[in-house]
Amino acid sequence: MDILSVALPALGSAAGLILQPVVLGYLVLGVVMGLCVGVFPGLGGIAGLSLLLPFMFGMDPVLGLALMIGMVAVVPTSDTFASVLMGIPGSSASQATVLDGFPMAKRGEAARALSAAFASSLFGGLVGAAFLTLFILVARPIVLEFRTPELLMITVFGLSMVGILAGRVALKGIVAAGLGMMVGTIGEGDSSGELRMASYDLPYLVDGLKLVIVGLGIFAIPEIVALLRQDRAISERSVLGGGWMRGVRDWLANAWLSVRCSIIGVVVGVIPGLGGSVVDWIAYGHTVQTTKDKSRFGSGEVRGVIGPESSNNAKEGGGLVPTLLFGIPGSGSMAIFIGAIALLGSGNIEVGPSMLKNNLDITYAIVWLLALANVVGTLICIGASGGIARLTTIPFSLLAPFLFMIIAFAAFQSGQDLMDLVALFVIGFLGIMMRRFDWSRPAFLIGFVLSNPAETYANQAVQIAQSRFRKGFAEGIDYIFSPIVIVLIIITLISVVVGLRQAKTIMAEGAVKSGRKMAPMIFLLAVLAYLVVSFVDASLIPDYAAADRVFPRFVSGVAIVGALVLLVQMIVRPESHALFADRDAGGDREDVHGLWPTLAWFAGLLILTALLGFIVALALFLFAFIYHRAGRPAGFAAAYTGAGIVFMCFMAWLLNRDFPPGLLQSFADLPWPLT
Template sequence: MEIFATALPALGDAWALILQPVVLGYLVLGVVMGLAVGVFPGLGGIAGLSLLLPFMFGMDPVLGLALMIGMVAVVPTSDTFASVLMGIPGSSASQATVLDGFPMAKNGQAARALAAAFTSSLFGGLVGATFLTMFILVARPIVLAFGLPEMLMITILGLSMVAILAGRFALKGLAAAGLGMMIGTIGEADAGGSLRMATYDIPYLTDGLKLVIVGLGIFAIPEIVSLLRQDRSIAKGASLGAGWMDGVRDWMANKWLSVRCSIIGVVVGIIPGLGGSVVDWIAYGHTVQTTKDKTNFGKGEVRGVIGPESSNNAKEGGGLVPTLLFGIPGSGSMAIFIGAIALLGSGDIEVGPAMLKNNLDITYSIVWLLALANVVGTILCIAASGGIAKLTTIRFTYLAPFLFMLISFAAFQSGQNFEDLLALFAIGLIGIFLRRFDWSRPAFLIGFVLSNPVEKFSNQAFQIASFRFRKSFEEGIDYVFSPIVIVLIIITLVSVVLGLRQAKAIMAEGEVQSGSKRAPLIFLLVIAAYLVVALINANMIPDYNLTDKIIPLVVGSLALLCCLILLVQMMRRQEGDAIFADKEVAGEDADAPYGLWSTLAWFAGLIVATWFLGFILALVGFLIAFLRVRAGAGWGKTLILAACGIGFMCLMAGALNRDFPPGLLQGAVDLPWPLK
């Protein structure tokens, strides 16, 4: 009761602060800016927030908060546009949305998918805020109950979702996840600093690959290339079958799923150190497990959109707990947010343990500004979704060059190296072949995303556990098998068993025909060869840095084992068996009028030209050549479209103060922005 005595007046004060016209005005302004930034995949809230920072100094705290929260809150909402319409995962929060959202767009149901996604986001955001209002006062001990073993178990729970997404052949899915994890270990190890599959001569590799690049390469590039080869619109038959009202009705019909996934989002969100990387996969897995008819997942099941979207906005609310209570940012944008709060007013709002005691009204303002920003953002997004969904009826050949432009820019922003583009291309190739031979791409991505947490948490938990065991056996057991860990182990086991039983019904890549042995076998051998090289490489790390080699060795061996069993199976089975799935045998890709390599050559051309001329000049040539030659547009149309593309790119990059990849030309001659 004492809690209510302090909470209720503070909550009242918070609402009094928020419900002023000028505060709401700033909030709407922030939301509109956030939506504009969110259009760019891969940029996220960080770019927008950094832009606002210089104005925060000495600003009235509530106004500054309204502006910033408006901007941060809507990025996970607006990046849904890219995931659903183009199959581009805009951020880690919208990876799982791609799985069913994009197939819906291909079925001509883009507006319905968007509306269902936005309604779920809105609801998730509100559930998150309500939950937090009650929870934040007692959250501290609960957050502290999640130690390293607990975090490791949650990561493993996330990893167990591979079981359900593994596809028709569980071994292929496991091998894909293992390969993803091995790609995730590339670079300098966190613990001992050993290099894995990297060298100091190529500094780019020492940092490892970024999630943005892997997400774009695995999901976006294969889809873009495939659609481009077929030379059609995203929506088959170029028609929109369902409107946005259908999406809202879909949400109504699945509101309890939405409630459950929102709660998953809040709970996982409050655990510092995990962030958004697992939450949408856990929500997706839960959605699949609780759906009776699983045959539509991967082909455009609306529940597959509602689940992850409900969780990812609720997660934003949950993520405020570690940020506000412990001063530990859960993401890059939250880090800037903390920095910016200190700039506000006279600078006496200090994020951290004192926040609840001294600034409870501000804390509640933040929670509810976030919820309110969600409402405003969702309404704007739904209003726009009908119109924006029409993009899916345009002939894809006119969209593709601009998508190549966007993903190249997004990839470059992740590390500001030319190598980012090369990495995007290389990962894109892996994605194309995983898709072609029906190896689960979601499994690969889950493996990649969770590679670092699995390695970090298992090493650290192991070290602390052995420290406890040295003190006494009981202390060690208490540490490793806490009640939370035991519950998580049970959930994980149940979800693996259920998942493996159900996985065969879920075909993330749709129906795939099978063909001859040769191509799938070669792909398998290439993967196995990489794993062998990576294993040898990891084994060369000296033993005193065991922490840096143990995970690559274990994971790599398991993945290699999967590959070897697959190899034996492939040798023993007949041609035409489902194990030899190959999209180039029959179906959309096989019947496409354009070949894979000639289509990919356009993208390669853009990258090569960038190497010589820098991004903008290369882009001018690329857009004009592509529209003229590939799309067959007239000169007038070509020039207008190219100018629009370049103009848009420069406008956004200029406003956000971003650079473009420079080429050899820029190294030799000084050119003015945007050419430099």
């Protein structure tokens, strides 16, 4: 009863917060933005939330949450368009949908597949929201007992899961998470403010890299470049056919399957790092196992759409459990979500136990928003299906410059520095290489996000434990090994053992063929070199600031050992091994353009920005790209360029932002927006 006496007023207060026209308007806006992002294969919630980050500063918390939840909730629904219409997974959580959704589209049943998927997604999303509500009710009293050692152990658990459940080669995931944590330690130390992998000669790195730049660079840039290299439309068909109601009837006939797969999605979503990488395959496997006639799977069986789609929306509710209760991201998009919440309002909202204690109404507002966003998202997806199907037939060479323009603008707003664009380009190149060689990008991003809290909890736990041990050995042991910590240690060990067994079957980035040894080994050596330099740099920190060197030395040391083991394995293993995964291997690739010519366009925009400023450089880039790369007439290229410049100026005016200046602006006093 005590639980209900606290929860019921909070639930009522949360309902009052979100049932306002302006909040619902922001929710719909977020859903529409998520729909636009989800249509593009590979972008997903991480890229979408990264684009929103610059606009979260100081925003009203409820409005900001409505915008973000609207986007997060609808992406697992809208990514179905790419899976069904073109046979390419819209995200890692919709890989299994391709197996039966795409064959249905090829035989003229795209509308049936989409409506079955949307109905399943709606139900799964509502199940996830209901589970989150109940879990918060039950878990809140326990979570409020968590102190620094418990929070540190939860962080370790999250990192272990992210690293191991990141792909076929578990060590790659661990090293990727370690690399992300080391990139997260760039700048001033948490304890004494000593610089790590930075210098006052390069002030940009003193404050570290911004989350928006890392998120967009690791996820959005690689997917845009990959689609651009293929130089074709996202989909080859715009006609959906009939069967909308038939798809809904299919879902009703398989409602019990949808319930079971939704529960699978929730349970898998709770485990940090597992989420979208594997949830659809577990649900698909369950669907096949529980169906008498298994021969139709893979050739257009509607149950093969209903099962995975129920689970991948339900996992968002499950993923919010570790995110809201402990501040441990349940997935890559949740990692961005954590960073965005800290920017809302006056910055006093922090996920974890403090949120359940001080902002319980905000916590339940997130639950209500998640449920509403699933309903709104499904209705909009159904209503906009015809238009979206036609949109996917537009050649990507016309869409890519527009997307990159928005990404570059969002990246610059994080620090208002030209170096933001340089950092975006560098991190984007790293993301391209990680995608090519099948290194887990979610593991890298979550490692980056958790680096700061992990270091903070570790330093605090050590300092408090030292003071306790001075009072007595028993008191120190009781502080470190509390009952909750012991339970978490056992859970972590069991999860690691189970995860190592399952890792071989997980393809977080999809199926990637193996290539020759040379290219993957060169990339590994580059990663190893950075880790070694980071270790040496941390070792040079003076003794008076020893606390600032302990964490980076430990993390880089573990990552170096992992990288060395990978190197030895690469030397002794045959080229057919999963270690040598390489998307550029083999002669059956659909790429029309090479990587380096494609990157040269974006490097040209960066150089022109440094010389002429962003707006002038953007105008030249857009015209040249549309005229030469897309092969459109000069008149069309000019109109496209004009529309792009007007859109960017409108955005900058609306948000009261400036554009990156170049050398030209230092010699000439130019009017806005050329300043």
